[in-house]
Amino acid sequence: MSTVASQFPADVPDQPELVSMQREGDLVTLTIERPEVMNCLSFPTLRRFRTLLESLREDLSVRCILITGAGERAFCAGADLKERKSMPAERVPDFVRNIRALMDDVEAMPQPTLAVVGGFAFGGGTELMLACDLRVAAESAVFGLTETTLAIIPGAGGTQRLPRLIGKSRAKDLILTGRKLDAAEAERIGLVNRVAPAAQLGAMAREVAEQIASNGPVAVRAAKHAIDAGLECPQSEGLEIEARCYERVLPTQDRLEALAAFAEKRKPRFTGA
DSSP: OOOSGGGSOTTSOOOGGGEEEEEETTEEEEEEOOGGGTTOBOHHHHHHHHHHHHHHHTOTTOOEEEEEESSSSEEEOOBOHHHHHHSOGGGHHHHHHHHHHHHHHHHHOSSOEEEEEOSEEETHHHHHHHHSSEEEEETTOEEEOOGGGGTOOOOSSHHHHHHHHHOHHHHHHHHHHOOOEEHHHHHHTTSSSEEEOGGGHHHHHHHHHHHHHTSOHHHHHHHHHHHHHHHTSOHHHHHHHHHHHHHHHTTOHHHHHHHHHHHTTSOOOOOOO
16 A cells, blocks of 8 residues: 555655644644645645544544644635646646545544534535534634636535535535535534534534543444445445444453443443453
8 A cells, every 4th residue: 555655746745834733632633734825735735634644544542533724714725726826737636636535534534533613614625524524613614615616626525425414405506506604504404513602612622522532432433434334335235334343342342341331330441442
Protein backbone atom coordinates (compact mmCIF):
# COMPACT_ATOMS: atom_id res chain seq x y z
CA MET A 1 0.00 0.00 0.00
CA SER A 2 1.42 3.39 -0.97
CA THR A 3 1.91 6.04 1.67
CA VAL A 4 0.17 9.39 1.52
CA ALA A 5 3.48 11.12 0.76
CA SER A 6 3.94 9.05 -2.40
CA GLN A 7 0.57 10.26 -3.75
CA PHE A 8 1.66 13.91 -3.94
CA PRO A 9 4.05 15.61 -6.37
CA ALA A 10 7.55 15.81 -4.91
CA ASP A 11 7.44 19.62 -4.71
CA VAL A 12 4.30 19.72 -2.53
CA PRO A 13 5.71 20.19 0.98
CA ASP A 14 4.48 18.66 4.22
CA GLN A 15 3.76 21.75 6.32
CA PRO A 16 2.79 20.83 9.90
CA GLU A 17 1.43 24.31 10.62
CA LEU A 18 -1.43 23.90 8.14
CA VAL A 19 -3.34 21.27 10.12
CA SER A 20 -2.79 20.86 13.85
CA MET A 21 -3.41 17.78 15.97
CA GLN A 22 -4.26 17.95 19.66
CA ARG A 23 -4.82 14.91 21.84
CA GLU A 24 -6.70 14.90 25.12
CA GLY A 25 -7.08 11.44 26.59
CA ASP A 26 -9.02 9.25 24.16
CA LEU A 27 -9.92 12.17 21.87
CA VAL A 28 -8.00 13.80 19.02
CA THR A 29 -8.87 17.12 17.40
CA LEU A 30 -7.64 17.96 13.90
CA THR A 31 -7.87 21.67 13.06
CA ILE A 32 -7.35 23.29 9.66
CA GLU A 33 -5.18 26.29 10.57
CA ARG A 34 -5.87 28.70 7.69
CA PRO A 35 -8.45 31.14 9.08
CA GLU A 36 -7.12 33.98 6.92
CA VAL A 37 -8.46 32.16 3.84
CA MET A 38 -11.49 30.55 5.50
CA ASN A 39 -9.58 27.28 6.02
CA CYS A 40 -9.69 26.38 2.35
CA LEU A 41 -7.84 23.32 1.12
CA SER A 42 -4.57 23.95 -0.69
CA PHE A 43 -2.34 21.21 -2.05
CA PRO A 44 -0.01 21.29 0.99
CA THR A 45 -3.02 21.37 3.34
CA LEU A 46 -4.37 18.21 1.75
CA ARG A 47 -1.00 16.51 2.17
CA ARG A 48 -0.75 17.45 5.85
CA PHE A 49 -4.35 16.46 6.59
CA ARG A 50 -4.01 13.08 4.89
CA THR A 51 -0.67 12.43 6.59
CA LEU A 52 -2.21 13.00 10.02
CA LEU A 53 -5.13 10.70 9.24
CA GLU A 54 -2.68 8.04 8.06
CA SER A 55 -0.84 8.29 11.39
CA LEU A 56 -4.08 7.90 13.36
CA ARG A 57 -5.61 5.03 11.41
CA GLU A 58 -3.78 2.31 13.31
CA ASP A 59 -3.87 4.05 16.70
CA LEU A 60 -6.95 2.39 18.13
CA SER A 61 -6.34 3.99 21.52
CA VAL A 62 -7.96 7.05 19.89
CA ARG A 63 -11.70 6.62 20.37
CA CYS A 64 -13.05 9.66 18.52
CA ILE A 65 -11.60 12.21 16.08
CA LEU A 66 -12.99 15.75 15.99
CA ILE A 67 -12.43 17.75 12.79
CA THR A 68 -12.77 21.54 12.74
CA GLY A 69 -11.41 24.78 11.33
CA ALA A 70 -9.55 27.58 13.10
CA GLY A 71 -11.27 30.88 13.83
CA GLU A 72 -14.94 31.78 13.98
CA ARG A 73 -15.64 32.56 10.30
CA ALA A 74 -15.28 29.20 8.61
CA PHE A 75 -15.12 25.47 9.11
CA CYS A 76 -13.78 25.06 5.58
CA ALA A 77 -14.61 26.96 2.40
CA GLY A 78 -13.53 24.12 0.11
CA ALA A 79 -10.73 24.14 -2.45
CA ASP A 80 -8.27 27.03 -2.51
CA LEU A 81 -9.54 28.70 -5.67
CA LYS A 82 -6.69 31.21 -5.73
CA GLU A 83 -4.20 28.33 -5.84
CA ARG A 84 -6.39 26.46 -8.33
CA LYS A 85 -6.55 29.46 -10.69
CA SER A 86 -2.76 29.61 -10.97
CA MET A 87 -2.26 25.84 -10.98
CA PRO A 88 -0.76 24.34 -14.17
CA ALA A 89 -3.36 22.32 -16.04
CA GLU A 90 -1.34 19.11 -15.72
CA ARG A 91 -1.41 19.40 -11.92
CA VAL A 92 -5.20 19.74 -11.58
CA PRO A 93 -5.93 15.98 -11.83
CA ASP A 94 -3.52 15.30 -8.92
CA PHE A 95 -5.22 17.97 -6.84
CA VAL A 96 -8.71 16.67 -7.57
CA ARG A 97 -7.62 13.10 -6.85
CA ASN A 98 -6.20 14.11 -3.48
CA ILE A 99 -9.17 16.19 -2.39
CA ARG A 100 -11.39 13.20 -3.16
CA ALA A 101 -8.94 10.94 -1.34
CA LEU A 102 -9.07 13.16 1.76
CA MET A 103 -12.82 12.64 2.02
CA ASP A 104 -12.41 8.91 1.45
CA ASP A 105 -9.71 8.81 4.14
CA VAL A 106 -12.01 10.52 6.64
CA GLU A 107 -14.92 8.20 5.84
CA ALA A 108 -12.71 5.10 6.10
CA MET A 109 -11.25 5.91 9.51
CA PRO A 110 -12.02 3.03 11.92
CA GLN A 111 -12.60 5.54 14.72
CA PRO A 112 -15.78 7.64 14.69
CA THR A 113 -15.29 11.14 13.28
CA LEU A 114 -17.16 14.28 14.34
CA ALA A 115 -17.26 17.48 12.27
CA VAL A 116 -17.41 20.59 14.47
CA VAL A 117 -18.73 23.39 12.25
CA GLY A 118 -18.41 26.87 13.68
CA GLY A 119 -18.86 28.95 10.53
CA PHE A 120 -19.12 28.64 6.75
CA ALA A 121 -18.88 25.19 5.17
CA PHE A 122 -19.07 25.56 1.41
CA GLY A 123 -18.17 23.21 -1.44
CA GLY A 124 -15.38 20.93 -0.27
CA GLY A 125 -16.06 22.08 3.29
CA THR A 126 -19.54 20.59 3.14
CA GLU A 127 -18.09 17.49 1.48
CA LEU A 128 -15.57 17.17 4.32
CA MET A 129 -18.29 17.23 6.96
CA LEU A 130 -20.37 14.77 4.90
CA ALA A 131 -17.45 12.33 5.09
CA CYS A 132 -17.58 12.46 8.90
CA ASP A 133 -19.82 10.13 10.89
CA LEU A 134 -21.55 12.93 12.80
CA ARG A 135 -21.85 16.70 12.44
CA VAL A 136 -22.47 19.37 15.07
CA ALA A 137 -22.79 23.04 14.21
CA ALA A 138 -23.07 26.51 15.63
CA GLU A 139 -26.38 28.32 15.15
CA SER A 140 -24.53 30.80 12.93
CA ALA A 141 -23.09 28.13 10.60
CA VAL A 142 -23.97 28.22 6.89
CA PHE A 143 -23.69 25.31 4.47
CA GLY A 144 -23.81 24.74 0.74
CA LEU A 145 -22.61 22.64 -2.17
CA THR A 146 -22.19 25.72 -4.32
CA GLU A 147 -20.14 24.21 -7.16
CA THR A 148 -22.77 24.61 -9.89
CA THR A 149 -22.62 28.39 -9.37
CA LEU A 150 -18.97 28.08 -10.48
CA ALA A 151 -19.90 25.92 -13.49
CA ILE A 152 -18.53 22.72 -11.93
CA ILE A 153 -20.08 19.95 -9.82
CA PRO A 154 -19.28 18.63 -6.33
CA GLY A 155 -16.29 16.45 -7.10
CA ALA A 156 -15.21 15.13 -3.70
CA GLY A 157 -18.16 12.90 -2.93
CA GLY A 158 -20.92 15.46 -2.55
CA THR A 159 -23.19 14.03 -5.25
CA GLN A 160 -23.00 10.62 -3.58
CA ARG A 161 -22.85 11.26 0.16
CA LEU A 162 -25.45 14.03 0.35
CA PRO A 163 -28.36 12.04 -1.17
CA ARG A 164 -27.48 9.05 0.99
CA LEU A 165 -27.73 11.29 4.04
CA ILE A 166 -30.76 13.49 3.31
CA GLY A 167 -32.47 11.83 0.32
CA LYS A 168 -32.21 12.28 -3.44
CA SER A 169 -34.80 15.02 -3.89
CA ARG A 170 -33.42 17.27 -1.15
CA ALA A 171 -29.87 16.67 -2.40
CA LYS A 172 -30.86 17.69 -5.92
CA ASP A 173 -32.50 20.82 -4.55
CA LEU A 174 -29.27 21.88 -2.86
CA ILE A 175 -26.81 20.82 -5.56
CA LEU A 176 -28.70 21.96 -8.66
CA THR A 177 -29.57 25.39 -7.23
CA GLY A 178 -26.25 25.81 -5.41
CA ARG A 179 -28.16 27.56 -2.64
CA LYS A 180 -26.92 27.98 0.90
CA LEU A 181 -28.78 26.92 4.03
CA ASP A 182 -28.55 27.88 7.67
CA ALA A 183 -28.02 25.62 10.66
CA ALA A 184 -31.71 25.40 11.55
CA GLU A 185 -32.62 24.03 8.11
CA ALA A 186 -29.54 21.80 8.10
CA GLU A 187 -30.66 20.21 11.36
CA ARG A 188 -34.26 19.89 10.18
CA ILE A 189 -33.32 17.94 7.03
CA GLY A 190 -30.69 15.80 8.80
CA LEU A 191 -27.57 17.38 7.35
CA VAL A 192 -26.30 18.07 10.88
CA ASN A 193 -27.05 16.10 14.04
CA ARG A 194 -27.04 18.87 16.64
CA VAL A 195 -26.95 22.66 16.77
CA ALA A 196 -25.79 24.90 19.62
CA PRO A 197 -25.07 28.59 20.23
CA ALA A 198 -21.55 29.39 19.02
CA ALA A 199 -20.26 29.86 22.58
CA GLN A 200 -21.45 26.36 23.50
CA LEU A 201 -20.39 24.51 20.35
CA GLY A 202 -17.08 23.25 21.71
CA ALA A 203 -18.68 21.94 24.90
CA MET A 204 -21.45 20.19 22.97
CA ALA A 205 -18.96 18.62 20.55
CA ARG A 206 -16.84 17.37 23.43
CA GLU A 207 -19.91 15.95 25.18
CA VAL A 208 -20.83 13.96 22.06
CA ALA A 209 -17.24 12.76 21.59
CA GLU A 210 -16.96 11.74 25.23
CA GLN A 211 -20.23 9.80 25.04
CA ILE A 212 -18.78 7.86 22.11
CA ALA A 213 -15.42 7.37 23.83
CA SER A 214 -17.07 6.07 27.00
CA ASN A 215 -18.53 3.08 25.16
CA GLY A 216 -16.74 -0.14 24.26
CA PRO A 217 -14.27 0.91 21.55
CA VAL A 218 -14.28 -2.41 19.71
CA ALA A 219 -18.08 -2.34 19.68
CA VAL A 220 -18.17 1.28 18.47
CA ARG A 221 -15.82 0.51 15.57
CA ALA A 222 -17.75 -2.66 14.73
CA ALA A 223 -21.08 -0.82 14.78
CA LYS A 224 -19.68 1.91 12.52
CA HIS A 225 -18.44 -0.69 10.03
CA ALA A 226 -21.73 -2.60 10.12
CA ILE A 227 -23.69 0.56 9.29
CA ASP A 228 -21.33 1.83 6.59
CA ALA A 229 -20.80 -1.51 4.83
CA GLY A 230 -24.34 -2.78 5.27
CA LEU A 231 -25.98 0.36 3.92
CA GLU A 232 -24.49 -0.27 0.48
CA CYS A 233 -25.93 -3.82 0.28
CA PRO A 234 -29.34 -5.47 0.10
CA GLN A 235 -30.69 -5.93 3.63
CA SER A 236 -30.01 -9.67 3.64
CA GLU A 237 -26.31 -9.02 2.96
CA GLY A 238 -26.29 -6.19 5.47
CA LEU A 239 -27.59 -8.54 8.14
CA GLU A 240 -24.74 -10.93 7.38
CA ILE A 241 -22.26 -8.08 7.80
CA GLU A 242 -23.93 -7.20 11.09
CA ALA A 243 -23.61 -10.80 12.25
CA ARG A 244 -19.89 -10.86 11.46
CA CYS A 245 -19.39 -7.59 13.29
CA TYR A 246 -21.23 -8.97 16.29
CA GLU A 247 -18.89 -11.95 16.29
CA ARG A 248 -15.97 -9.52 16.66
CA VAL A 249 -17.24 -8.26 20.02
CA LEU A 250 -18.14 -11.61 21.59
CA PRO A 251 -14.58 -12.64 22.63
CA THR A 252 -13.60 -9.20 23.98
CA GLN A 253 -12.70 -8.49 27.59
CA ASP A 254 -14.77 -5.33 27.33
CA ARG A 255 -17.95 -7.37 26.88
CA LEU A 256 -17.19 -9.32 30.05
CA GLU A 257 -16.33 -6.08 31.85
CA ALA A 258 -19.71 -4.63 30.87
CA LEU A 259 -21.52 -7.65 32.32
CA ALA A 260 -19.47 -7.46 35.53
CA ALA A 261 -20.07 -3.73 35.88
CA PHE A 262 -23.81 -4.23 35.43
CA ALA A 263 -23.88 -6.90 38.11
CA GLU A 264 -21.80 -4.76 40.48
CA LYS A 265 -23.82 -1.58 39.76
CA ARG A 266 -20.79 0.44 38.67
CA LYS A 267 -19.57 2.19 35.52
CA PRO A 268 -17.63 -0.16 33.20
CA ARG A 269 -13.94 0.47 32.51
CA PHE A 270 -13.36 -0.34 28.86
CA THR A 271 -9.84 -0.87 27.59
CA GLY A 272 -10.42 -1.85 23.97
CA ALA A 273 -9.36 -5.45 24.61
